[in-house]
Amino acid sequence: MIVALDGFLDAGSAGAxxxxxxxxxxxxxxxxxGVVVATFDVDQLHDYRARRPPMTFARDHYEGYEPPRLVVRLLHDVGGSPYLLLHGSEPDTRWEAFCRGVREVIERLGVDLVVSIGSVPMAVPHTRPIAITHHANNPDLLVGEGLWRGELRVPSSAQALLEVRLGEWGLDAQGFVAHxxxxxxxxEYPxxxxxxxxxxxxxxxxxxxLAxxxxxxxxxxxxxxxYLAAxxxxxxxxxxxxxxxxxxARAEAEGSSLLADDEPLPTGEEIGQQFEQFLAGLEGPDDNGGSGRKEG
Incomplete structure (x- = not known):
């Protein structure tokens, strides 16, 4: 089963x-x-005031309300192999109940592996390969060395808690986070x-x-x-x-310190000043009088 929840771990809308x-x-x-094989009661999980669902006001009335959904779909890959996709809004509340609900789906439908995906913003250039952080609740699922050598205190997420709880219940789960x-x-960053x-x-x-x-x-x-050329x-x-x-990358290859002595990374403020017009430049009129396109 593949898990990708909207919200926290979705920089570049990669998961969505x-x-x-x-x-x-x-x-x-x-x-x-795909066939929806399980649904979650989002009324029990969603904070509507924090993330207000969109709807349409048509001249003199409201219509087209788009409620949040959290569902499990049955899909098939190119070769016809079945798999499940759990996607929708990340629960705002009752994370433990959510994890128990996912466990019930796993046990009822015979899922043998959960794979989560997500993405986070990092101070990396788009001109280099996208780094992936691999994590798992079973060491046997890990492939190769991770990017991190120590420990980090990070904000939790429903996906992260799910991996922890599944491990405690003896169920395999692993995941990938794109930088x-x-x-x-x-x-939107394909x-x-x-x-x-x-x-x-x-x-x-x-x-x-992936065509x-x-x-x-x-x-x-x-x-x-x-945009950069201009x-x-x-x-x-x-x-x-x-x-x-x-x-x-050189330090990694040589096994030396990962920090460059004389090449400090630009601060968030410095980068923010340089890029404050970046999105506007991509979305605004181009040199030929056309308009850029925002995706996501």
Whole structure:
């Protein structure tokens, strides 16, 4: 079962894009996004005032209310192998009850592995390979060395708690977190989605059709490249991130310190000043009088 919840762990909308892609490509048109085999009562889990669902006001009345959903769908990969997709709004409350509900789904439907995906904003350049943090509640599921050498105190999430609880119940769970350039975190960033789904293929032994995502990723990269070519100050910040990334990579390869002595990473304030117009530049009119396109 693949798990990807909207909200906290979704920089670049990588998980949301993955879910929409899987639902579209993993089901026949007759199924309309796959057969829903389980649903959660979002009224018990969602804080409506914190995350207000959208609806439409049409001239003189309200209509088109889009309630939050949290469902499990039955899908199939390219070769016809079945798998489940748990997706929707991350619960705001009752995380323990949510975990127990997922456990019930797992036991009833005979799930043997849970694979979660997510993404976080990081001070990394978009011109380098997307780093993936791999985690699991069973050491045998881990592949290779992780990126982190010590311990980090991080904000928790429903997905993270689910992995912990499943481990306590003797159920295998692993996950992947993509590192998205933080200056692109508010945009839809297909390269991160592709990187995550490639990991899912390996972990879950699935074959996922990524053909639709590849041109979207290339289009986004070209769009960013055009903007950087026209904005030297922003390009300089990306160059600084590239230098820091390469220094980190060399240190890793040589087994030396991961911190460069004389090459400090730009501060959040410095990067924020350089990129405060980045999104506006991508979304606003281009040089030919057209308009940029925001995705996500």
């Amino acid at each position: 894009l993955a879910c929409s892609h899987l639902a579209r490509t993993g089901a026949s048109s007759a199924e309309g996004g 998205v350039p933080h200056y692109l975190a508010q945009l 390269p991160a989605t592709i990187a995550l789904l490639e990991q899912v293929e390996l972990a879950a032994r699935l074959t996922i059709d 639709e995502l590849t041109p979207l990723a290339a289009e986004r990269e070209e769009e960013i490249g055009r 904005n030297a100050e922003v390009a300089d910040v990306v160059a600084a991130l590239e230098q820091q990334y390469d220094t980190f």
